[in-house]
Amino acid sequence: MASLPSITNNPDIRFLGRLLGDVIRAYGGEELFKRTEYIRSTSVDRHRGVAGADAIDQGLDRLSLDETLDFVRGFMLFSMLANLAEDRQGITTDEGADVAHTLTRLAEDGIHRAQVMALMQNALIAPVLTAHPTEVRRKSMIDHRNRIADLMALKDRGIDETEDGDQVDEAILRQIALLWQTRVLRRERLYVTDEVETALAYLRDVFLPTLPALYARWDRALGERCPSFLKPGSWIGGDRDGNPYVTAASLEHAMQRAAETAIGHYLDAVNALGAELSISTEISHVNGEVGRLAESSGDHALSRADEPYRRALSGIYARLAATHQKLVGKRPPLPGPLTGEAYDTPQELRDDLASIARALAANGSGTLASGGALGRLIRAVEVFGFHLATLDLRQNSAVHERVVAELLKGAGVEADYLSLDEDARVALLRRELESPRPLTSPYAEYSEETAGELAILHAAARAHATYGRECIRNYVISMAQSVSDLLEVHLMLKEAGLYVPGEQPQAHIMVVPLFETVADLEAAPAIMADWFALPEVAAVARARGHQEVMIGYSDSNKDGGYLTSTWQLSRGSTALAPVFEKAGVAIQLFHGRGGAVGRGGGSAFAAIQAQPPGTVQGRIRITEQGEVIAAKYGTRASAMVNLEAMTAATLRASLEPVRLAAADSERFCTAMDELSATAFKAYRGLVYETDGFRTFFRQMTPIAEISGLKIGSRPASRKKSDAIEDLRAIPWVFSWSQARVMLPGWYGVGAALQAFPDKGLLREMAAGWPFFAATLANMEMVLAKSDMGVAARYAALVEDRAMADRIFGQIRDGWQATHDGLLTITRQTRLLEKHPALETSIRLRTPYIEPLNLLQIELLKRYRAGEEDPRIGEGILLSINAIATALRNSG
Numbered sequence: 001m002a003s004l005p006s007i008t009n010n011p012d013i014r015f016l017g018r019l020l021g022d023v024i025r026a027y028g029g030e031e032l033f034k035r036t037e038y039i040r041s042t043s044v045d046r047h048r049g050v051a052g053a054d055a056i057d058q059g060l061d062r063l064s065l066d067e068t069l070d071f072v073r074g075f076m077l078f079s080m081l082a083n084l085a086e087d088r089q090g091i092t093t094d095e096g097a098d099v100a101h102t103l104t105r106l107a108e109d110g111i112h113r114a115q116v117m118a119l120m121q122n123a124l125i126a127p128v129l130t131a132h133p134t135e136v137r138r139k140s141m142i143d144h145r146n147r148i149a150d151l152m153a154l155k156d157r158g159i160d161e162t163e164d165g166d167q168v169d170e171a172i173l174r175q176i177a178l179l180w181q182t183r184v185l186r187r188e189r190l191y192v193t194d195e196v197e198t199a200l201a202y203l204r205d206v207f208l209p210t211l212p213a214l215y216a217r218w219d220r221a222l223g224e225r226c227p228s229f230l231k232p233g234s235w236i237g238g239d240r241d242g243n244p245y246v247t248a249a250s251l252e253h254a255m256q257r258a259a260e261t262a263i264g265h266y267l268d269a270v271n272a273l274g275a276e277l278s279i280s281t282e283i284s285h286v287n288g289e290v291g292r293l294a295e296s297s298g299d300h301a302l303s304r305a306d307e308p309y310r311r312a313l314s315g316i317y318a319r320l321a322a323t324h325q326k327l328v329g330k331r332p333p334l335p336g337p338l339t340g341e342a343y344d345t346p347q348e349l350r351d352d353l354a355s356i357a358r359a360l361a362a363n364g365s366g367t368l369a370s371g372g373a374l375g376r377l378i379r380a381v382e383v384f385g386f387h388l389a390t391l392d393l394r395q396n397s398a399v400h401e402r403v404v405a406e407l408l409k410g411a412g413v414e415a416d417y418l419s420l421d422e423d424a425r426v427a428l429l430r431r432e433l434e435s436p437r438p439l440t441s442p443y444a445e446y447s448e449e450t451a452g453e454l455a456i457l458h459a460a461a462r463a464h465a466t467y468g469r470e471c472i473r474n475y476v477i478s479m480a481q482s483v484s485d486l487l488e489v490h491l492m493l494k495e496a497g498l499y500v501p502g503e504q505p506q507a508h509i510m511v512v513p514l515f516e517t518v519a520d521l522e523a524a525p526a527i528m529a530d531w532f533a534l535p536e537v538a539a540v541a542r543a544r545g546h547q548e549v550m551i552g553y554s555d556s557n558k559d560g561g562y563l564t565s566t567w568q569l570s571r572g573s574t575a576l577a578p579v580f581e582k583a584g585v586a587i588q589l590f591h592g593r594g595g596a597v598g599r600g601g602g603s604a605f606a607a608i609q610a611q612p613p614g615t616v617q618g619r620i621r622i623t624e625q626g627e628v629i630a631a632k633y634g635t636r637a638s639a640m641v642n643l644e645a646m647t648a649a650t651l652r653a654s655l656e657p658v659r660l661a662a663a664d665s666e667r668f669c670t671a672m673d674e675l676s677a678t679a680f681k682a683y684r685g686l687v688y689e690t691d692g693f694r695t696f697f698r699q700m701t702p703i704a705e706i707s708g709l710k711i712g713s714r715p716a717s718r719k720k721s722d723a724i725e726d727l728r729a730i731p732w733v734f735s736w737s738q739a740r741v742m743l744p745g746w747y748g749v750g751a752a753l754q755a756f757p758d759k760g761l762l763r764e765m766a767a768g769w770p771f772f773a774a775t776l777a778n779m780e781m782v783l784a785k786s787d788m789g790v791a792a793r794y795a796a797l798v799e800d801r802a803m804a805d806r807i808f809g810q811i812r813d814g815w816q817a818t819h820d821g822l823l824t825i826t827r828q829t830r831l832l833e834k835h836p837a838l839e840t841s842i843r844l845r846t847p848y849i850e851p852l853n854l855l856q857i858e859l860l861k862r863y864r865a866g867e868e869d870p871r872i873g874e875g876i877l878l879s880i881n882a883i884a885t886a887l888r889n890s891g
Helices: 011-028 030-047 065-089 099-108 113-121 139-156 168-180 192-222 248-276 288-295 308-328 346-361 372-384 397-410 422-434 448-467 483-495 518-532 535-544 553-560 562-583 604-609 627-633 636-655 662-687 693-700 729-738 749-755 759-768 770-785 788-795 801-826 836-864 870-887
Strands: 124-130 393-396 474-478 510-515 546-552 586-592 619-625
Touching (some): 011 030, 011 065, 011 168, 030 065, 030 836, 065 168, 065 836, 099 113, 099 636, 113 192, 113 636, 124 192, 124 636, 139 168, 192 627, 248 308, 248 372, 248 448, 288 308, 308 346, 346 372, 393 397, 393 448, 397 422, 397 474, 474 483, 483 510, 510 518, 518 553, 518 562, 535 546, 546 553, 546 562, 553 562, 553 586, 553 662, 562 586, 562 662, 562 770, 604 636, 604 770, 619 627, 627 636, 662 759, 693 788, 693 801, 729 870, 749 801, 759 770, 788 801, 788 836, 836 870
Parallel strands (some): 124 619, 393 474, 474 510, 510 546, 546 586, 586 619
């Protein structure tokens, strides 16, 4: 094996690590500092290959339980600070992932700005925040981390003192001291309202100020004002699939708090503009639009008689305050002295602000209207409206079947809907959708499930009436497997007036099928073809202009393994494109990605560019969840980078010419079919066909203990069962990450690469096909973060030693085959040889992860042996938190 190059900590890591050491010494004592430093240094020496380091006792067994808890916290905090330092150094960013660079590249391909603008006119790019629970850190920890990031930014600019007069280095030290003394673990289960507030914090503190700034940058790059095509979405408060705690009340709470956040932001911005626009009619001419706004404002103060802009803004503020009262149900914190009529729509507010902008543009050179605070506010209103983020509804198709069956039976239409075959169901549902007659009756009694689902839909209808239709646009159907699954939701929407029958039927909320398993992905094109074959459906879709399909990375991976999942997602997307083209409807794919590679993680910039030709078309939505939200959108700076990368990749995927020759594409796809089939067989053979695997998994990994983390409101399993089929994909992936196996991100690929005869063809594919290159790059990162030596220690937790040796032997051999096959294809002598920044990042943190793994294993042994000291359970949960922080994309 080739010797590894030496690695050097970047200056930020050295600086922050030194301060953390000072904090541990000051608050934990000299003895804890020495023991922590000894464990750290011996682990680092061992991983750097220092002679004799393997024989040195690491000192872990001499830690008391209290010292263990402190040690784990210390290593977790180091990892958090290392993550911050790496983000600041841009290690996780992709080269050329910005709009300006993309415009230049497109121009080189003969694609001009006018074509880019035409695409943007009908584009939609939406990061959708979900509450899927893989963020193990409390919000308080993330807040301290972000304050350190802000202080480090001051250091970058050579500023030694904060605005409050504190020395910057001392302020950073204080934040680290606060981190050390902040409770890491949540004591109580998260509720939906907690998840709503967490999402609102990101939307308020990051998205609201960041998106207008990004648009201003893009306007400059384009030389004209671009449309508002990038908008955030959310599932939090509307995603009911497997979460009984999401109700009509939680939906209404989420919508109301979102409106309060958006309008509060606008009130602050209008107030600041009023202070800024001190233009006097004694000096400057003011056009009639602003004059009319000023006269109708009700602001007759003599001190502002010659300041029409301030008076106009006073009137806008009064109307916004009335809007706050109307939509939120209470007066804003600073209501203002004037009264006004509430705005009916965000467009009315935008029109008033645009009148001020036109008046400013009419004077001088237009400098005052070229952007600035007013331009950012207008852009914010366009993007966020009064709803802040479009909220999706989601529920499982099995629930819809039961609800529709009950409604049809109660209305005397069909006594046993569930017994009907698909053709009969479709015929019945279509007949009912033609009729304006409702199925529900205010005098009927319904089951708790049906009443709850109807209540959600009526709450959505009230939200449309209150906040506008942009507040809820999509209804995602989990486990969608037939046309009737989609029609059932239309029937339910009709009960709330959200689907309107007639010669030109209208669907105010779009039904979105979610195809999750490998079989579902294979069936998706036929289902959508049958869907568009219904004339009333085709009419609704063409009137809307697009139809969304969601594809699930998590369950398809758990079902068929990494390579098959990735390929079936690409294959399914490719097969959908001609179905949509024939229907005359634009395709909009919604990618259900998680943080881990086994759940679609990895570079979004590379992943979007690797989408099949014709499947992006300027429209894409992507889930953002768990620890990924904090990593990508924790600060304005990181949000700017990641949102711009998403946009640049979408423009490229939509407009760049296809560079892969048709003949090569056919050869590569044929090869992928063969690779996928082999990988699928190997993965299914291990996970679903190996005797004892379910027991092995539950005893080797901390899956049971992970349920003790208070990281989400959703249960870990869909049913009360220990079957892997019923386990949610998040804990499945998360537990393998903790045990350093990362099995969902690579297993089966080694068997496929090993069996494929033409290694030269595989090298061609890796070099010339973005899809295959991105697939291998994500897997390579996972392989580098896994450790079969550490994993073997977790396997020793399995009680049946013969079974453990047998199954773990398969896993270890599969890892080695994947590792060797990858290096052969990519022509490398070691993992990440061609990605030195990522290699350095992983090698830097590996010595800090291994001691955490070893401590976790010992604590698991004691816990499972029945020791009742509460510090053991707390230590396990702390170690889970610390390992997840160090691995970064683990869930």
